[in-house]
Amino acid sequence: MNDMTPIIDARKIGVTFRMQGGVVEAVRDVSFQVYKGRTTALVGESGSGKSVTARAIMRLLSRRAVLSGETRIFFEGADMAHLSGGQMRKLRGNRISMIFQEPMSSLNPIYKIGRQLVEVIRLHRKIGRRAAWNKAVELLAEVHIPDPGMRVHQYPHQLSGGQRQRVMIAMALANRPDVLIADEPTTALDVTVQAQILRLIDELKAKYGMGVILITHDLTVVRQFADHVYVMQHGEVRESGPTDAIFGNPAHPYTRRLLASDPKGSAGALDANAETLLRGDAVRVEYPLRSGGFFNGKSSILTAVDSLDIELKRGETLGLVGESGSGKTTFGQALTRLIHMDGGRISFCGQSLEGLSEREMRAWRPRMQIVFQDPFASLNPRMSVRQIIEEGLIVNGIGAGAKDRFRRVQQALRDAGLPDTIAHRFPHEFSGGQRQRLAIARAIALEPEFILLDEPTSALDLSVQSQIIALLRRLQQERGLSYLFISHDLKVVRALCHRVIVMQRGKIVEQGPVSDVLSNPQTEYTQRLVRAAFEVAI
CATH class of the missing domain: 3.40.50.300 (P-loop containing nucleotide triphosphate hydrolases)
Known part of the structure; x- marks a missing residue:
């Protein structure tokens, strides 16, 4: 075999799937x-x-797939x-x-x-x-x-x-x-x-x-x-x-x-007089670790979030970036009181949150929502779209009866760019981008002021990413939402965020306006992140 002879020569690959009610041609003449x-x-x-x-x-x-007879x-x-x-x-x-x-x-x-x-x-x-x-x-x-x-x-x-x-x-x-x-x-x-x-x-x-x-x-x-x-x-x-x-x-x-589908554009201008919505001072999260055997084991402490400060304005999108293990998600969950804090203070709309019990926090939950990375894992596969979105309304006592709640569900679907006729379908019937829109619809149905977005576009196609970015921008403009956007995709951060915080091993190593940090990074770590994101080279 010489260099010009293909090691695999695929001709006319065709694959159909037998489905209830007919067949689907998944691949044709490839x-x-x-x-x-x-x-x-x-x-x-x-x-x-x-x-x-x-x-x-x-x-x-x-087993449902059938390879065409012409496939070689x-x-x-x-x-x-x-x-x-x-x-x-x-x-x-x-x-x-x-x-x-x-x-x-x-x-x-x-x-x-x-x-x-x-x-x-x-x-x-x-x-x-x-x-x-x-x-x-x-x-x-x-x-x-x-x-x-x-x-x-x-x-x-x-x-x-x-x-x-x-x-x-x-x-x-x-x-x-x-x-x-x-x-x-x-x-x-x-x-x-x-x-x-x-x-x-x-x-x-x-x-x-x-x-x-x-x-x-x-x-x-x-x-x-x-x-x-x-x-x-x-x-x-x-x-x-x-x-x-x-x-x-x-x-x-x-x-x-x-x-042309690469995330483009930039965040709109932020009101210079915008008030602070969310603030964290010296937030600290620690995890106990144990190594060795039962009798000769050693204990140690891992500091996942090391006394960090953060301030988010109303109507602002703040990016939180860094490698896996840098503490991004832990920091975001601590700010929303989803995990225990070992130190620091958190205030939301001027109200101190760190001392509130779980019961007391329930009053604040509708105003602070979360959209996760994997919508399929965060959407209950046994519940219909209506049940998924309506659940939060029922738990928080929002809506004057079933008819009003269904109207809110339909409105949330329309606002998330989905038809309001899908309320009786289930998550597995939708694509990845549509499921992420469902997760966003569930969040905005409660009319929050703040949304924590934890890697919401990392597993999506570029064109779908662009659609989700456009959706988040529109919702922010219409509703005055504030976002804390956790991501490792700096292209999306550049297109969506006003400011960015770079984290490494539980610490903030650099922060500032997105245009400044991504175009002129000051630390070697941020420079490496930027090179990897835009050049795929480190």
Whole structure:
């Protein structure tokens, strides 16, 4: 095989799903090639068929899925579309490997990391358990996990998100595959960790001459790491070509729209006389830690939020940024009295909150709402849209009866950019962007003055991100809302926030107007965050 011969030559991939009441064509007539030592990117919004295409290559489709008779997927001369289950099992994890978007759902939570790596190694190699264990340690070292000899004895929940994704890469590379499929491998990771993971994949690709299929909606990532791009929409390839050509001269309107979807604009001018809505003084949160055995264990204290001050004006959006573990979410939850504080004072609308009991805090809850990162996890799957939004109204005694509450539910849906006819549907029936709008509708139904937004756009497509940003701007203008916006996506922070606070290890390392901090960062840490966000390089 020479360099111009594709290692994977996929032709006319078609996938339909048998659904109640008919069939859905998820992928139609998709063809592409993958070459050794090069990265092929499949890009597009959620629902475009990227992941289904990748699963078709691996033959990991659900039982309801049907591969079309015209599909041909050639790998070293063999058509994988027509291989038996046993033949495909010999290829998966051995010659072709795949890493997924959410490692916590891919790693078994009840087994240690080492055991899971050993299982992958011994499945495809005739090797002893001790030798496989040593190989597992070597793999963790290769993907730059510190103290690999210790990490093999840990469980997945004891690792950070970036470390778990490195473990998934180690598993995928355990048997030196010829092709690595990376399905949204960095979507929910911090910008610096994202850059490290992508650099790692690029480094290992060059080292072993792998062909890489990169599935993503992040065009900054594609521009930096891909050699060839296939743009997908509604299960079809709209445009393909070398990366420079696609970005320099996009031919299809959909590609041009994708390239124009980066968060743009900036926060509107803030009233110079705006009053302070939320204030925190010397806020401190500590967690006790214990290491060692039962009899010889040692106790220590982790300071997650180290005596921080914060001030949020009415109608202002304040960004809170930093890597995982920097204390952003803990700080936000402490300010809203969702977790215990170990020191400091909090005032909201001039009222001191830190001394209030849970019962006394209930009167303030409608005025302080939260929108979380994963709407599917925060929306009860057993409740209809009406029940989800109406629940807060009932608990807080808002509305003059069922008819008035339903009117408020419908109004909240309209304000969140959703039709008011969906009240009897359930969360699983909506896309990620629509579910996030439902979470926003639930929050604004109580007519709050302040909303804590905890990574609300990190897992969304660029075009959907832009829609959510526009929605938040409009609601702020119409209702005078104040936002505390927790994020690791500095592009979104730049487009939405008036000011930004940069956190590292529980401390504030830099703060100021967004334009000043992001265009002229003063600390080395902030400079690294900015480079990772806008250049995908650290």
